[in-house]
Amino acid sequence: MLVLVLGALVILGAIYAEPVPPEKTVVVPPKAVVQRPPDETVVVLPSPDGHTGTVVVQRGGERHVLNRPFAASRLAGGQSEMVQLSDAEVRQSFAVTLEALPARPTTFLLYFVRGTDELTDESKQELKKILAELKQRPVPDIMVAGHTDTVGKLEANDLLSAQRAERMKGFLIEIGIPARQIQTAGRGERELLVPTADNIDEPRNRRVEISVR
């Protein structure tokens, strides 16, 4: 009798026993390699005239506005922060790069007689300075941008400014600058040196701007 009861219990136990889960293959993840982003530094420099512009650095959700000399935004070891660096450490850290920076373009302004593509006498003298500047540069090229005052229509001024630039290119070729080094553009009355109303005769606006770079 006892044997029977015990036997029944064993059978019941077997029925209610938790099913043994089938053997699983355990995947051991390889040791995670945390891919850290590269370290970064951004620094604003004052320009030679002392003015400092603005660089806005957007990094993830952060926004760093750099507008003071040698203000920097840094990402180091995954940590993002704004810091103030010194002139000396920036110049040292970026010495080779800053050494390679090409000379900033130099700009000359030459003026025209009203409604013509004839240079004023003073401006003819300026051409010599342009030659001197060209000699300072290893591979010079020149951008000649013509401008007008506001006398006349916009389209006519676009043409006149382009003619002035082309005429200037002619002068530059005459004094020995190869044509392939010279580009021209006509800016019309879009960039007045002296702001005026429409149809104002303003000699200082009748000019070409020559960038030697």
Next chain:
Amino acid sequence: MRWTLLLCLFCFAAGVWAGDVGQIKAATGAVFLERQGQRLPATLGMPVLESDTLVTGADGSAGVTFSDNSVLSVGPGSVLAIERYAFDSTTHNGHFDASLKKGTLAVVSGKMVKQSPDAMRVRTPSSIMGVRGTEFVVKVIEPGN
């Protein structure tokens, strides 16, 4: 009508050299321009085009002047992609997107930034920089270096 035609001619003439966006003004050591899968040794006076990537070796540095008068330079071990560049010399509208993958970069912004402050953007692996008429330097150091 006549003016319009002439203007179109000027626009066309401008378009002819619009492909040159810049020029190599300084090159020391190993300097290359990667262009359409090719790696060209960069020499002084060589034109730089949109979509070019400027690459320097461990001893290299290079300087480039762009058509809007912006200038930039890269130091040793640098990779700088000129992703997008356009500049209209009549209106001064344009855009300039560059990406520094690694190395060092110095930038002096030019005329297009004066015309429209959002025209120039420089990217690094983790950041995007908006440039408001200024000079700045950038360094990207890969982990382990």
